[in-house]
Amino acid sequence: MASTDLPAAAATAGQIPPVPAMFETVTAPQPAPAEAPAPVVAEAKVEAQPNSVPEHPEPQNALTQKFTEKEWAALRDFRATLPQLLKDSYADEPSKVPTSVKLWGVELNLDGVKTAKESVVLMKFLRARNLSVQEAGRMIVNTIRWREEFKVDEALQEQFPEEVFGSLGRIYGKDKGGRPVIYNMYGGNQxxxxxxxxxxxxxxxxxxxxxxSVLLLDFETIDQTVQIHDYLGVGMGSRTPESKRAVAEATNVFQSHYPELLYKKFFVNVPTIMSWLFWAFKAFLPAATIAKMSVVGTGSHAIGKELLPVIDKSELPERYGGEAKDF
Structure with missing residues (x-):
């Protein structure tokens, strides 16, 4: 992959600024007071807790228990509007409106049946759009339509030439939190x-x-992955029109249809010139994106110093400072 993947990859974890609220607040007219109103007893106010369970309890797991009350409120609105959003998106083909959708191995029920896993998946779209129900709705509908058109399930069954793609990307081991680790190798003898x-x-x-990699997530305790991008052997002359086009398309797809699935991203064996490019682009990236990214130098010692706090040495390949067998 091209050396310019570094800024492009950085964009995939970016956030979209908040948009205006979906509905206006309307105040209902007050009724006329009765001739002899009864005394009113003031009710005690109950302060809402930041991570309190919703007023109407929903199925819970370790991940949903971390939702804030504001997130629960957005989720309830999101769930209520989703069936109509899907109908609208299939206005030209009403017979194709799905009654249920499977996304990343999780069933999204549109008939009112709730599950904790479903809540975790829906929350990813809300968080990616700063809890805007309207914007998150557009995002998930576009994702559902894209998956149909791209035929994602068929791509999973395809056989790709090992001699071409075998050493380009690997899923290998887990981090200390149980998250799967994906390695992307851009240099070497590719x-x-x-x-x-x-x-x-x-x-x-x-x-x-x-x-x-996403199908390895249980959405009960684990809902994100770790990515390692290895630039060993990559030079500024690696760019081609074909690679730039592929990188741009991949960046757009992952940004648009795989939100909030990244826990950490490490760029290792990065040439000095590419490190400069990263720091130049850093000023244009959201703080939340920067917090997930680390640019590491070369050599197993330097790389291990950064990766071992996140990935146990028994799970990290030797070339990166661990003790696991190299893939």
Missing amino acids: DLKEIFRDTDRFMRWRVALMER
């Missing part, structure tokens, strides 16, 4: 011309790799 010769084929392979 045949970049063959990898990017067919952009559609590359995209189907890359989406399939992403799907396999």
Whole structure:
């Protein structure tokens, strides 16, 4: 993959600024007072707790118990509007409106049945759009339609040439929190011309790799992944029009259709010139994005110093300072 992937990859964890509220607040007219009103006893106010369970209890797991009351309120509104949003998006093909949708292995029920896993998945779209129900609705509907058009499930079943893609990306081990770790290798002896010769084929392979990593999440205790991008052997001359086009398309897909699935991203074996590029782009990235990213130098000692606090040495390959067998 091209050396310019570093800024592009940084964009995938970006956030969208908040949008105006979806509905206006309307004050209902007050009724005329009765001739002899009864005395009114003031009710005691109960302060809402930041992480309190909703007024009407919903199925809970370790992840939903971390939702704030504001997030629960947005989630209830989101769930209520989703069936109509789907109907509207299939206005030209009403017979194709789904009654249930499976996303990342989780069933999203549109008939009112609630599950904790469903709440975790829906919350990712809300958080990606700063709890705007309207914007999150657009995002998830676009994702559902895109998955149909791209035929994601078919991509998962495809066989891709091992000699072309076998060493380009791997899912290997877990971090200390149980999150799967995805390795992306951009240098070495990769045949970049063959990898990017067919952009559609590359995209189907890359989406399939992403799907396999996400299907490892249980959405009960684990709902994010760790990514390691290895730039060993990558130079500024690695850029080609084909690789730039593929990178741009992959960036757009992951930003638009896989929200809030990243826990940490490490860029390792980064050449000095690319480190400068990262710091130049840093000023334009949200603080939340920067907090998830680390640019690391070269060599197993330097890399291990950054990765071992996150990934146990028994799970980290030797080339990165761990004790696990190299893949």
